[in-house]
């Protein structure tokens with residue numbers, strides 16, 4: 001039976017993604033006396049997010065009768081993993097299907113001393129960035145707060161990492177950079193991240209969370225003020241004419257407006273500027289010098305991303321020599337400019353590729 005806060009609206013209530021006050025309201029609807037609701041909501045919250053319970057029967061400190069009522073009216077179900085790919089370098093990619101059949105990808109990227117989970121916030125995307133595979137898919141819908149959080153729960157399930165707060169865990173960092181533009185689904189993202197950051201929830205520090213945007217300027221300041229997470233900007237070009245083409249939202253908020261918002265971002269962490277390296281398009285020495293000039297006065301780091309092509313992609317990746325020369329100019333301007341190691345090249349690692357492959361397979 002689909003959960004009630006899933007789109008078709010008739011099944012049990014999915015408790016994943018409900019803030020504590022909403023949990024209290026659901027408990028009230030189940031007849032829990034007012035004096036007990038806050039405590040019961042806290043217990044539920046800890047079971048769901050700190051211990052990873054996926055069944056009410058496991059919640060042994062709740063009265064048996066309440067567990068039965070919860071099982072009858074509420075749900076803790078996760079999206080189904082319909083495809084999984086593991087790269088030789090440890091990168092894992094999961095294609096998740098929600099109750100209404102819509103699918104998104106999340107990717108776990110382990111590094112030596114930490115591991116980042118990259119999650120999606122929308123099914124498809126409206127923004128049509130020309131270097132992005134997801135941009136070729138139409139926007140189907142926003143993900144709910146529960147669906148955003150469920151990607152984190154699935155990652156903890158798959159990595160065998162419950163309880164969540166223990167030391168030595170693999171999934172330590174969260175990057176909101178998967179399918180979709182997070183700041184066009186801000187309210188659901190904010191609800192999900194507040195639960196992820198809650199010490200009684202997933203207990204991820206805001207210093208370990210980065211929200212990446214293609215430049216939805218009015219939401220940037222709000223995100224910094226309300227959530228205080230790190231910020232990444234999909235910049236990819238230093239001139240408006242080119243950025244209009246690569247990241248079309250630039251026609252609404254141009255480079256100058258975007259960088260002005262970055263200057264006022266209320267977090268002391270350096271802002272990461274993502275720059276995908278496209279041969280002969282945005283990778284000249286002049287582009288690198290202009291990038292240094294534009295970022296003056298902003299605490300910044302530039303991530304140079306080797307373009308990860310998909311079949312039919314209209315670009316090719318810059319050569320290694322070109323990327324190194326580009327990086328050297330930026331570093332000479334006192335801005336860190338690591339060339340990101342391509343991860344998961346042996347799997348369909350470009351965002352959206354696994355979903356497309358799965359759809360093609362089903363069609364066949």
Ligand code: SF4
Nearest residue numbers: 125128129132135180
């Ligand atoms: S880069 Fe991000 S915002 Fe642009 S089309 Fe892809 S998913 Fe959408």
